[in-house]
Amino acid sequence: MQTTTDHRSSGQRALVLAFLAAIIEGFDLQAAGVAAPKLVPVFGLTPQQVGLFFSSATIGLIFGTLVGGRVADAWGRRTGLVLSLVTFGIFSLATAFVTSFDQLVIMRLLTGVGLGGALPNLVNIAAESVDAGRRGRAVSIMYAGVPLGGAIASGVAMLGLHADDWHSIFVVGGIMPLLLAPAIYGMLPALRVIKSEAKSVSAALSRILAPQTLLTTIALWVSFFLGLVVVYLLLNWMPQLLVSRGLTREQASLVQILFNLGGAAGSLVGGRVLDQKNAAMPVALAFAAAAAALLLLGLLPAQIGLTLMAGALLGGAILSVQAILYGLAPQCYPFEIRGTGVGVAVAIGRLGSIVGPWFGGFLVAGGSSPSHVIVALVPVTLLAGLATVLLLVRRGRAVQMA
Numbered sequence: 001m002q003t004t005t006d007h008r009s010s011g012q013r014a015l016v017l018a019f020l021a022a023i024i025e026g027f028d029l030q031a032a033g034v035a036a037p038k039l040v041p042v043f044g045l046t047p048q049q050v051g052l053f054f055s056s057a058t059i060g061l062i063f064g065t066l067v068g069g070r071v072a073d074a075w076g077r078r079t080g081l082v083l084s085l086v087t088f089g090i091f092s093l094a095t096a097f098v099t100s101f102d103q104l105v106i107m108r109l110l111t112g113v114g115l116g117g118a119l120p121n122l123v124n125i126a127a128e129s130v131d132a133g134r135r136g137r138a139v140s141i142m143y144a145g146v147p148l149g150g151a152i153a154s155g156v157a158m159l160g161l162h163a164d165d166w167h168s169i170f171v172v173g174g175i176m177p178l179l180l181a182p183a184i185y186g187m188l189p190a191l192r193v194i195k196s197e198a199k200s201v202s203a204a205l206s207r208i209l210a211p212q213t214l215l216t217t218i219a220l221w222v223s224f225f226l227g228l229v230v231v232y233l234l235l236n237w238m239p240q241l242l243v244s245r246g247l248t249r250e251q252a253s254l255v256q257i258l259f260n261l262g263g264a265a266g267s268l269v270g271g272r273v274l275d276q277k278n279a280a281m282p283v284a285l286a287f288a289a290a291a292a293a294l295l296l297l298g299l300l301p302a303q304i305g306l307t308l309m310a311g312a313l314l315g316g317a318i319l320s321v322q323a324i325l326y327g328l329a330p331q332c333y334p335f336e337i338r339g340t341g342v343g344v345a346v347a348i349g350r351l352g353s354i355v356g357p358w359f360g361g362f363l364v365a366g367g368s369s370p371s372h373v374i375v376a377l378v379p380v381t382l383l384a385g386l387a388t389v390l391l392l393v394r395r396g397r398a399v400q401m402a
Helices: 002-043 047-075 077-095 101-128 132-159 167-187 201-208 211-244 249-274 280-299 304-332 335-365 370-375 377-401
Strands: none
Touching: 002 047, 002 077, 002 101, 002 132, 002 167, 002 211, 047 077, 047 101, 047 335, 077 101, 077 167, 101 132, 101 304, 101 335, 132 167, 132 249, 132 304, 201 211, 201 335, 211 249, 211 304, 211 335, 211 370, 211 377, 249 280, 249 304, 280 304, 280 370, 280 377, 304 335, 304 377, 335 370, 370 377
16 A cells, blocks of 8 residues: 555656656747847847747757657666756756857757757656556646746746847746756656667667557657647747737737647646547547637637637647647557657657748748638648547557457
8 A cells, every 4th residue: 555655656746847847848949939039139130040040949859859769768767858958958048148140059959959858758757657547647737838838938028028138038948957957866766767678779760660560650650740730830820820910919929828828728638538448539529629729710800809719729729639649659659669659759740840830931922811821720630630540549459459
Protein backbone atom coordinates (compact mmCIF):
# COMPACT_ATOMS: atom_id res chain seq x y z
CA MET A 1 0.00 0.00 0.00
CA GLN A 2 2.82 2.34 0.94
CA THR A 3 4.65 1.51 -2.29
CA THR A 4 1.53 2.32 -4.34
CA THR A 5 1.10 5.64 -2.51
CA ASP A 6 4.76 6.54 -3.04
CA HIS A 7 4.51 5.67 -6.74
CA ARG A 8 1.40 7.83 -7.16
CA SER A 9 3.06 10.71 -5.30
CA SER A 10 6.22 10.58 -7.42
CA GLY A 11 4.06 10.42 -10.57
CA GLN A 12 2.09 13.50 -9.53
CA ARG A 13 5.32 15.35 -8.75
CA ALA A 14 6.74 14.42 -12.16
CA LEU A 15 3.59 15.65 -13.88
CA VAL A 16 3.61 18.99 -12.02
CA LEU A 17 7.25 19.56 -12.93
CA ALA A 18 6.58 18.66 -16.57
CA PHE A 19 3.62 21.07 -16.64
CA LEU A 20 5.79 23.92 -15.29
CA ALA A 21 8.47 23.16 -17.86
CA ALA A 22 5.83 23.16 -20.62
CA ILE A 23 4.63 26.63 -19.57
CA ILE A 24 8.20 27.90 -19.89
CA GLU A 25 8.55 26.12 -23.25
CA GLY A 26 5.37 27.80 -24.53
CA PHE A 27 6.56 31.20 -23.31
CA ASP A 28 9.92 30.88 -25.08
CA LEU A 29 8.38 29.49 -28.28
CA GLN A 30 6.34 32.71 -28.68
CA ALA A 31 8.99 35.07 -27.29
CA ALA A 32 10.38 35.81 -30.75
CA GLY A 33 6.97 36.75 -32.11
CA VAL A 34 6.37 39.06 -29.15
CA ALA A 35 9.77 40.72 -29.49
CA ALA A 36 9.85 40.99 -33.29
CA PRO A 37 7.96 44.32 -33.62
CA LYS A 38 10.45 45.91 -31.22
CA LEU A 39 13.49 44.31 -32.89
CA VAL A 40 12.64 45.64 -36.37
CA PRO A 41 13.39 49.34 -35.68
CA VAL A 42 16.32 48.61 -33.35
CA PHE A 43 18.23 46.49 -35.88
CA GLY A 44 16.64 47.92 -39.04
CA LEU A 45 15.38 44.48 -40.07
CA THR A 46 13.89 43.86 -43.49
CA PRO A 47 10.92 41.47 -43.88
CA GLN A 48 13.33 38.85 -45.24
CA GLN A 49 15.53 39.17 -42.16
CA VAL A 50 12.52 38.83 -39.87
CA GLY A 51 11.58 35.66 -41.74
CA LEU A 52 15.12 34.31 -41.30
CA PHE A 53 14.97 35.15 -37.58
CA PHE A 54 11.80 33.06 -37.23
CA SER A 55 13.09 30.26 -39.49
CA SER A 56 16.34 29.90 -37.55
CA ALA A 57 14.41 28.83 -34.46
CA THR A 58 12.42 26.30 -36.50
CA ILE A 59 15.61 24.75 -37.88
CA GLY A 60 16.94 24.54 -34.33
CA LEU A 61 13.68 22.96 -33.18
CA ILE A 62 13.91 20.17 -35.77
CA PHE A 63 17.51 19.34 -34.88
CA GLY A 64 16.86 19.60 -31.14
CA THR A 65 13.79 17.37 -31.34
CA LEU A 66 15.76 14.57 -33.01
CA VAL A 67 18.63 14.87 -30.54
CA GLY A 68 16.36 15.25 -27.52
CA GLY A 69 14.43 12.10 -28.32
CA ARG A 70 17.63 10.07 -28.67
CA VAL A 71 19.08 11.51 -25.43
CA ALA A 72 15.85 10.49 -23.65
CA ASP A 73 16.45 6.86 -24.65
CA ALA A 74 20.20 6.82 -24.09
CA TRP A 75 20.62 8.87 -20.88
CA GLY A 76 17.13 9.08 -19.41
CA ARG A 77 14.23 11.50 -19.54
CA ARG A 78 15.36 13.59 -16.57
CA THR A 79 18.84 14.20 -17.98
CA GLY A 80 17.44 15.00 -21.41
CA LEU A 81 14.99 17.57 -20.02
CA VAL A 82 17.57 19.26 -17.78
CA LEU A 83 20.04 19.58 -20.66
CA SER A 84 17.32 21.06 -22.87
CA LEU A 85 16.21 23.57 -20.21
CA VAL A 86 19.77 24.71 -19.58
CA THR A 87 20.44 25.01 -23.33
CA PHE A 88 17.47 27.19 -24.22
CA GLY A 89 17.80 29.12 -20.96
CA ILE A 90 21.41 30.11 -21.64
CA PHE A 91 20.84 31.07 -25.27
CA SER A 92 17.59 32.91 -24.60
CA LEU A 93 19.43 34.96 -21.99
CA ALA A 94 22.30 35.53 -24.43
CA THR A 95 19.81 36.79 -27.04
CA ALA A 96 19.08 39.78 -24.80
CA PHE A 97 22.68 40.96 -25.23
CA VAL A 98 23.23 40.59 -28.98
CA THR A 99 24.42 43.60 -30.95
CA SER A 100 23.93 42.47 -34.56
CA PHE A 101 21.48 40.62 -36.76
CA ASP A 102 23.89 37.72 -37.31
CA GLN A 103 24.20 37.22 -33.56
CA LEU A 104 20.41 37.40 -33.24
CA VAL A 105 19.94 34.57 -35.76
CA ILE A 106 22.63 32.37 -34.18
CA MET A 107 21.25 32.79 -30.66
CA ARG A 108 17.69 32.03 -31.81
CA LEU A 109 18.93 28.94 -33.68
CA LEU A 110 20.64 27.61 -30.55
CA THR A 111 17.63 28.51 -28.40
CA GLY A 112 15.53 26.45 -30.81
CA VAL A 113 17.80 23.43 -30.30
CA GLY A 114 17.05 23.49 -26.57
CA LEU A 115 13.33 24.09 -27.09
CA GLY A 116 13.13 21.24 -29.57
CA GLY A 117 14.92 18.85 -27.22
CA ALA A 118 12.56 19.56 -24.33
CA LEU A 119 9.27 18.43 -25.90
CA PRO A 120 10.02 14.70 -26.54
CA ASN A 121 11.29 14.43 -22.97
CA LEU A 122 8.22 16.19 -21.58
CA VAL A 123 5.88 13.92 -23.55
CA ASN A 124 7.63 10.79 -22.30
CA ILE A 125 7.89 11.98 -18.70
CA ALA A 126 4.16 12.73 -18.62
CA ALA A 127 3.26 9.41 -20.27
CA GLU A 128 5.48 7.38 -17.95
CA SER A 129 4.39 9.13 -14.74
CA VAL A 130 0.98 7.38 -14.69
CA ASP A 131 -0.61 4.02 -15.40
CA ALA A 132 -1.13 3.03 -19.04
CA GLY A 133 -4.86 3.76 -18.94
CA ARG A 134 -4.32 7.43 -18.05
CA ARG A 135 -1.41 8.32 -20.33
CA GLY A 136 -3.45 10.40 -22.76
CA ARG A 137 -4.81 12.48 -19.90
CA ALA A 138 -1.37 12.95 -18.33
CA VAL A 139 0.24 14.10 -21.60
CA SER A 140 -2.66 16.49 -22.22
CA ILE A 141 -2.21 18.05 -18.77
CA MET A 142 1.46 18.60 -19.54
CA TYR A 143 0.74 19.91 -23.05
CA ALA A 144 -1.82 22.40 -21.71
CA GLY A 145 1.15 24.29 -20.28
CA VAL A 146 2.44 25.14 -23.80
CA PRO A 147 -0.51 27.33 -24.92
CA LEU A 148 -0.75 28.72 -21.38
CA GLY A 149 2.86 29.88 -21.67
CA GLY A 150 2.04 31.31 -25.10
CA ALA A 151 -0.88 33.24 -23.62
CA ILE A 152 1.45 34.70 -20.98
CA ALA A 153 3.88 35.79 -23.71
CA SER A 154 1.02 37.38 -25.68
CA GLY A 155 -0.11 39.11 -22.48
CA VAL A 156 3.37 40.61 -22.11
CA ALA A 157 3.01 42.01 -25.64
CA MET A 158 -0.29 43.64 -24.71
CA LEU A 159 1.25 45.33 -21.67
CA GLY A 160 2.94 47.67 -24.09
CA LEU A 161 6.47 47.81 -22.72
CA HIS A 162 8.30 50.88 -24.03
CA ALA A 163 9.30 50.66 -27.65
CA ASP A 164 13.00 49.80 -27.28
CA ASP A 165 12.57 47.25 -24.47
CA TRP A 166 12.93 43.99 -26.36
CA HIS A 167 15.47 42.57 -23.92
CA SER A 168 13.04 41.77 -21.09
CA ILE A 169 11.17 38.98 -22.88
CA PHE A 170 14.43 37.09 -23.53
CA VAL A 171 15.79 37.73 -20.03
CA VAL A 172 12.62 36.32 -18.46
CA GLY A 173 12.58 33.46 -20.96
CA GLY A 174 16.19 32.64 -20.05
CA ILE A 175 16.00 32.92 -16.28
CA MET A 176 12.87 30.74 -15.86
CA PRO A 177 14.31 27.49 -17.33
CA LEU A 178 17.63 28.01 -15.52
CA LEU A 179 15.76 28.27 -12.21
CA LEU A 180 13.60 25.23 -12.95
CA ALA A 181 16.42 22.95 -14.15
CA PRO A 182 17.90 22.30 -10.64
CA ALA A 183 14.42 21.59 -9.29
CA ILE A 184 13.81 19.12 -12.13
CA TYR A 185 17.10 17.36 -11.43
CA GLY A 186 16.55 17.22 -7.68
CA MET A 187 12.85 16.37 -7.56
CA LEU A 188 12.04 14.44 -10.72
CA PRO A 189 12.33 10.65 -10.31
CA ALA A 190 15.10 9.19 -12.45
CA LEU A 191 13.04 7.15 -14.92
CA ARG A 192 14.61 3.89 -15.95
CA VAL A 193 16.68 3.50 -19.10
CA ILE A 194 16.98 0.23 -21.05
CA LYS A 195 20.50 0.12 -22.46
CA SER A 196 20.49 -3.44 -23.81
CA GLU A 197 18.40 -2.66 -26.88
CA ALA A 198 18.48 0.01 -29.60
CA LYS A 199 21.97 1.09 -28.57
CA SER A 200 22.49 3.34 -31.59
CA VAL A 201 20.46 5.83 -33.56
CA SER A 202 20.45 3.51 -36.58
CA ALA A 203 19.19 0.59 -34.46
CA ALA A 204 16.38 2.71 -33.01
CA LEU A 205 15.38 4.02 -36.44
CA SER A 206 15.45 0.51 -37.87
CA ARG A 207 12.90 -0.59 -35.27
CA ILE A 208 10.72 2.48 -35.89
CA LEU A 209 10.71 1.72 -39.62
CA ALA A 210 10.48 -2.06 -39.29
CA PRO A 211 7.68 -3.71 -41.34
CA GLN A 212 5.51 -4.33 -38.27
CA THR A 213 5.62 -0.68 -37.19
CA LEU A 214 6.02 1.11 -40.54
CA LEU A 215 2.32 1.83 -41.16
CA THR A 216 1.93 3.08 -37.59
CA THR A 217 4.95 5.34 -38.01
CA ILE A 218 3.75 6.75 -41.36
CA ALA A 219 0.24 7.46 -40.02
CA LEU A 220 1.73 9.18 -36.97
CA TRP A 221 4.04 11.30 -39.13
CA VAL A 222 1.19 12.34 -41.46
CA SER A 223 -0.97 13.32 -38.48
CA PHE A 224 1.79 15.38 -36.86
CA PHE A 225 2.80 17.07 -40.11
CA LEU A 226 -0.72 18.11 -41.14
CA GLY A 227 -1.67 19.07 -37.58
CA LEU A 228 1.23 21.48 -37.23
CA VAL A 229 0.60 22.94 -40.70
CA VAL A 230 -2.73 24.11 -39.28
CA VAL A 231 -1.42 25.25 -35.87
CA TYR A 232 1.52 27.28 -37.18
CA LEU A 233 -0.40 28.88 -40.02
CA LEU A 234 -2.88 30.13 -37.41
CA LEU A 235 -0.21 31.24 -34.93
CA ASN A 236 1.67 33.19 -37.59
CA TRP A 237 -1.15 34.51 -39.79
CA MET A 238 -4.28 34.78 -37.64
CA PRO A 239 -3.53 38.25 -36.16
CA GLN A 240 -2.70 39.68 -39.59
CA LEU A 241 -5.75 38.05 -41.17
CA LEU A 242 -8.01 39.44 -38.44
CA VAL A 243 -6.57 42.94 -38.87
CA SER A 244 -7.18 42.75 -42.61
CA ARG A 245 -10.82 41.91 -41.82
CA GLY A 246 -11.17 45.16 -39.85
CA LEU A 247 -10.08 44.39 -36.27
CA THR A 248 -7.48 46.54 -34.53
CA ARG A 249 -4.11 45.05 -33.61
CA GLU A 250 -5.06 45.13 -29.94
CA GLN A 251 -8.26 43.22 -30.68
CA ALA A 252 -6.34 40.69 -32.78
CA SER A 253 -3.86 40.20 -29.90
CA LEU A 254 -6.76 39.60 -27.54
CA VAL A 255 -8.17 36.96 -29.91
CA GLN A 256 -4.72 35.33 -29.94
CA ILE A 257 -4.67 35.22 -26.13
CA LEU A 258 -8.12 33.61 -26.04
CA PHE A 259 -6.97 31.16 -28.73
CA ASN A 260 -4.16 30.06 -26.40
CA LEU A 261 -6.34 29.96 -23.28
CA GLY A 262 -8.98 27.98 -25.16
CA GLY A 263 -6.17 25.71 -26.31
CA ALA A 264 -5.07 25.05 -22.73
CA ALA A 265 -8.63 23.98 -21.84
CA GLY A 266 -9.00 22.00 -25.06
CA SER A 267 -5.77 20.11 -24.36
CA LEU A 268 -7.29 18.70 -21.18
CA VAL A 269 -10.37 17.55 -23.10
CA GLY A 270 -8.19 15.89 -25.75
CA GLY A 271 -6.47 13.70 -23.17
CA ARG A 272 -9.77 12.46 -21.78
CA VAL A 273 -10.98 11.70 -25.30
CA LEU A 274 -7.86 9.62 -26.04
CA ASP A 275 -8.20 7.60 -22.82
CA GLN A 276 -11.68 6.34 -23.81
CA LYS A 277 -11.87 2.56 -24.18
CA ASN A 278 -12.85 2.82 -27.87
CA ALA A 279 -11.23 6.13 -28.76
CA ALA A 280 -11.51 6.09 -32.58
CA MET A 281 -15.02 7.59 -32.76
CA PRO A 282 -14.50 10.31 -30.09
CA VAL A 283 -11.21 11.26 -31.75
CA ALA A 284 -12.93 11.49 -35.15
CA LEU A 285 -15.53 13.78 -33.59
CA ALA A 286 -12.74 15.93 -32.07
CA PHE A 287 -11.19 16.48 -35.50
CA ALA A 288 -14.63 17.19 -36.97
CA ALA A 289 -15.15 19.80 -34.24
CA ALA A 290 -11.80 21.40 -35.15
CA ALA A 291 -12.88 21.62 -38.80
CA ALA A 292 -16.22 23.13 -37.75
CA ALA A 293 -14.43 25.71 -35.58
CA LEU A 294 -12.31 26.74 -38.57
CA LEU A 295 -15.46 27.23 -40.65
CA LEU A 296 -16.99 29.26 -37.81
CA LEU A 297 -14.06 31.67 -37.59
CA GLY A 298 -13.77 31.91 -41.37
CA LEU A 299 -17.44 32.60 -42.08
CA LEU A 300 -18.58 34.70 -39.10
CA PRO A 301 -18.71 38.48 -39.63
CA ALA A 302 -15.69 40.40 -38.31
CA GLN A 303 -17.41 41.58 -35.13
CA ILE A 304 -15.17 41.58 -32.06
CA GLY A 305 -17.51 39.70 -29.72
CA LEU A 306 -18.19 36.92 -32.21
CA THR A 307 -14.51 36.74 -33.20
CA LEU A 308 -13.38 36.42 -29.57
CA MET A 309 -15.82 33.55 -29.07
CA ALA A 310 -14.77 31.85 -32.31
CA GLY A 311 -11.07 32.31 -31.49
CA ALA A 312 -11.46 30.67 -28.08
CA LEU A 313 -13.46 27.78 -29.56
CA LEU A 314 -10.93 27.33 -32.36
CA GLY A 315 -8.01 27.27 -29.92
CA GLY A 316 -9.80 24.69 -27.80
CA ALA A 317 -10.63 22.48 -30.77
CA ILE A 318 -7.30 22.71 -32.62
CA LEU A 319 -5.10 22.20 -29.56
CA SER A 320 -7.40 19.45 -28.31
CA VAL A 321 -6.47 17.37 -31.34
CA GLN A 322 -2.80 18.31 -30.90
CA ALA A 323 -2.96 16.99 -27.33
CA ILE A 324 -4.47 13.78 -28.72
CA LEU A 325 -1.49 13.38 -31.07
CA TYR A 326 1.08 14.04 -28.35
CA GLY A 327 -0.73 11.63 -26.04
CA LEU A 328 -0.92 8.96 -28.74
CA ALA A 329 2.72 9.13 -29.90
CA PRO A 330 4.37 7.49 -26.85
CA GLN A 331 1.79 4.68 -27.00
CA CYS A 332 2.97 3.69 -30.47
CA TYR A 333 6.42 2.42 -29.45
CA PRO A 334 7.99 0.25 -26.71
CA PHE A 335 9.89 1.96 -23.91
CA GLU A 336 13.42 1.42 -25.24
CA ILE A 337 12.77 3.32 -28.50
CA ARG A 338 9.93 5.56 -27.30
CA GLY A 339 12.05 8.69 -26.96
CA THR A 340 13.47 8.31 -30.45
CA GLY A 341 10.07 7.46 -31.92
CA VAL A 342 8.37 10.47 -30.35
CA GLY A 343 11.32 12.71 -31.24
CA VAL A 344 11.25 11.79 -34.92
CA ALA A 345 7.46 12.19 -35.09
CA VAL A 346 7.64 15.64 -33.51
CA ALA A 347 10.50 16.57 -35.87
CA ILE A 348 8.31 15.60 -38.86
CA GLY A 349 5.63 17.82 -37.34
CA ARG A 350 8.13 20.67 -37.17
CA LEU A 351 8.45 20.44 -40.94
CA GLY A 352 4.72 21.17 -40.96
CA SER A 353 5.42 24.24 -38.84
CA ILE A 354 7.59 25.49 -41.72
CA VAL A 355 5.07 24.62 -44.44
CA GLY A 356 2.10 26.14 -42.57
CA PRO A 357 3.25 29.80 -42.59
CA TRP A 358 4.53 29.37 -46.16
CA PHE A 359 1.16 27.96 -47.23
CA GLY A 360 -0.60 30.95 -45.65
CA GLY A 361 1.69 33.34 -47.48
CA PHE A 362 1.12 31.51 -50.75
CA LEU A 363 -2.66 31.83 -50.37
CA VAL A 364 -2.49 35.52 -49.40
CA ALA A 365 -0.12 36.31 -52.28
CA GLY A 366 -2.53 34.54 -54.62
CA GLY A 367 -5.32 36.91 -53.64
CA SER A 368 -7.23 34.69 -51.17
CA SER A 369 -9.35 36.55 -48.64
CA PRO A 370 -8.78 35.98 -44.90
CA SER A 371 -11.91 33.82 -44.79
CA HIS A 372 -10.67 31.68 -47.67
CA VAL A 373 -7.28 31.17 -46.01
CA ILE A 374 -8.90 29.93 -42.79
CA VAL A 375 -11.43 27.73 -44.61
CA ALA A 376 -8.59 26.21 -46.69
CA LEU A 377 -7.36 24.56 -43.48
CA VAL A 378 -10.55 22.48 -43.15
CA PRO A 379 -9.52 19.67 -45.55
CA VAL A 380 -6.02 19.62 -44.02
CA THR A 381 -7.56 19.11 -40.58
CA LEU A 382 -9.87 16.36 -41.82
CA LEU A 383 -6.96 14.52 -43.49
CA ALA A 384 -5.00 14.70 -40.22
CA GLY A 385 -8.05 13.29 -38.46
CA LEU A 386 -8.37 10.45 -40.96
CA ALA A 387 -4.72 9.45 -40.46
CA THR A 388 -5.15 9.57 -36.67
CA VAL A 389 -8.32 7.46 -36.70
CA LEU A 390 -6.62 4.87 -38.95
CA LEU A 391 -3.74 4.80 -36.48
CA LEU A 392 -6.12 4.19 -33.57
CA VAL A 393 -7.97 1.44 -35.45
CA ARG A 394 -4.68 -0.25 -36.29
CA ARG A 395 -3.51 -0.01 -32.69
CA GLY A 396 -6.82 -1.44 -31.46
CA ARG A 397 -6.50 -4.45 -33.78
CA ALA A 398 -2.93 -5.04 -32.60
CA VAL A 399 -4.09 -5.05 -28.98
CA GLN A 400 -6.91 -7.51 -29.77
CA MET A 401 -4.52 -9.88 -31.60
CA ALA A 402 -2.10 -9.71 -28.66
